[in-house]
Amino acid sequence: MDAKREVAAQIARRLREAGFQAYFVGGCVRDLVMGREPADYDLATDATPQQVVGLFPESLTVGAQFGVVLVPRADGNVEVATFRSDGRYADGRHPAEVRYAKTAREDVRRRDFTINGLLLDPGTDEVLDHVGGQADIRARRVRTIGDPFERFSEDRLRMLRAVRFAARFDFTLDPATLEAIKKLAPAIADVSAERVRDEILKILTEGRARRGFELLDRCDLLKEVLPEIKALQGVAQPPEFHPEGDVWTHTLMMLEGLGAGVSATLALGVLLHDVGKPPTFTVRERIRFDNHVEVGARMAEEICRRLRLPTKDTERVFELVNNHLRFKDFPKMRRSTELRFIRMPGFEEHLELHRLDCLSSHGKLDNYELARKMLAETPPEEVKPAPLVTGHDLIRAGYKPGPRFKQILRAVEDAQLEGKLHSRDEAMSMVAKQFPAGATS
Numbered sequence: 001m002d003a004k005r006e007v008a009a010q011i012a013r014r015l016r017e018a019g020f021q022a023y024f025v026g027g028c029v030r031d032l033v034m035g036r037e038p039a040d041y042d043l044a045t046d047a048t049p050q051q052v053v054g055l056f057p058e059s060l061t062v063g064a065q066f067g068v069v070l071v072p073r074a075d076g077n078v079e080v081a082t083f084r085s086d087g088r089y090a091d092g093r094h095p096a097e098v099r100y101a102k103t104a105r106e107d108v109r110r111r112d113f114t115i116n117g118l119l120l121d122p123g124t125d126e127v128l129d130h131v132g133g134q135a136d137i138r139a140r141r142v143r144t145i146g147d148p149f150e151r152f153s154e155d156r157l158r159m160l161r162a163v164r165f166a167a168r169f170d171f172t173l174d175p176a177t178l179e180a181i182k183k184l185a186p187a188i189a190d191v192s193a194e195r196v197r198d199e200i201l202k203i204l205t206e207g208r209a210r211r212g213f214e215l216l217d218r219c220d221l222l223k224e225v226l227p228e229i230k231a232l233q234g235v236a237q238p239p240e241f242h243p244e245g246d247v248w249t250h251t252l253m254m255l256e257g258l259g260a261g262v263s264a265t266l267a268l269g270v271l272l273h274d275v276g277k278p279p280t281f282t283v284r285e286r287i288r289f290d291n292h293v294e295v296g297a298r299m300a301e302e303i304c305r306r307l308r309l310p311t312k313d314t315e316r317v318f319e320l321v322n323n324h325l326r327f328k329d330f331p332k333m334r335r336s337t338e339l340r341f342i343r344m345p346g347f348e349e350h351l352e353l354h355r356l357d358c359l360s361s362h363g364k365l366d367n368y369e370l371a372r373k374m375l376a377e378t379p380p381e382e383v384k385p386a387p388l389v390t391g392h393d394l395i396r397a398g399y400k401p402g403p404r405f406k407q408i409l410r411a412v413e414d415a416q417l418e419g420k421l422h423s424r425d426e427a428m429s430m431v432a433k434q435f436p437a438g439a440t441s
Contacts, residue, residue, distance in 0.1 A: 006039060028120075042080075044107055049061060058072050067082035067083075107306070108131055112145065115133050141172050159188055174360060185221050205261065218229070228275050228299060231278040243362070250274065275299045279299075316345070320350060320391050330371055339382070354367070354368055389409065389424060389431065393428065
């Protein structure tokens with residue numbers, strides 16, 4: 001038994017010794033039934049939050065108003081939830097009142113999907129199934145517990161979660177569940193940007209991003225959460241460069257190449273790299289997308305801000321989109337430009353985006369291999385060497401601080417990166433010749 005499961009089992013035993021019911025519940029049971037390793041273990045019990053805290057005084061009561069207590073442990077915190085039978089949901093996320101229930105059967109009836117409504121007795125390993133979850137796992141189907149319109153009206157985010165689970169496990173959506181999502185899709189606008197963002201990022205990074213976005217589109221959710229991606233559909237591309245088809249098809253093929261655990265920034269970079277093509281589409285002799293990179297980078301930045309992505313991640317996605325076509329010029333770059341390119345923060349992500357871009361279009365990886373080889377073979381001290389000249393050196397040589405300093409230091413670094421300068425003396429000599437101290441430009 002792994003450490004996390006043992007810790008949760010110990011908490012369950014303590015609850016049972018005190019006369020309470022306690023079961024593993026939710027995703028951990030689903031994963032165990034499917035032969036997967038759960039990321040964590042949650043418990044359901046008839047003990048109230050106060051009674052749980054009485055048994056585990058170290059508990060964190062961050063969700064106690066909804067019957068949830070967190071029991072901290074070194075091997076992983078365990079969420080302990082009191083059996084509930086929720087009333088009306090006033091805000092589309094939280095129940096207006098929390099009513100504690102006496103039985104596990106009542107508790108699972110208020111949960112989202114049958115595959116997440118299973119219980120497991122940690123003492124006997126018996127699975128308790130009051131909602132038909134095991135049959136749905138065997139049928140590879142995502143189905144709501146009870147009326148899908150009620151479940152989605154209680155928490156509209158469940159519509160995105162349905163898509164995510166169907167994509168992650170390669171399941172289908174139950175017809176009634178699919179119909180309800182399509183009818184209620186506009187209501188996803190009521191969900192906070194942060195919660196929508198988290199589900200989108202999970203869809204992108206759990207290993208089946210293409211399937212996830214195809215399902216988002218089929219459920220009519222794509223046009224609600226990411227209309228700029230919906231706009232990629234039907235936008236033709238020059239066949240000599242993109243034999244695969246329109247921008248949507250190209251993007252789906254790139255999403256298919258994203259493995260499980262990929263970074264959120266790379267995944268968003270892939271998703272948004274061509275988002276500037278629809279607004280820049282023109283036909284002059286052939287199909288053109290003038291300035292689509294610049295337009296797309298600004299759009300990607302706006303989308304990331306709309307989704308409340310952290311600033312640092314937003315900047316990375318902007319750079320990924322803004323630089324994704326630079327690889328075509330790699331063989332023609334001066335060495336100084338090449339080195340500055342490969343030392344960009346997160347260059348491995350730029351490289352991987354370019355690889356997926358090529359494989360999903362013309363299939364040529366020549367420039368990718370050149371850049372990858374240079375990155376692998378160039379020592380860090382050559383990629384970003386210590387500067388030969390600093391601003392203090394220029395001041396001591398009689399130069400006045402100002403915008404000209406940047407031009408001088410850039411010229412010195414270029415010559416250094418290209419192997420033309422090797423010492424401070426050589427660098428200062430070059431400065432004196434190319435940028436006389438008395439000159440102003």
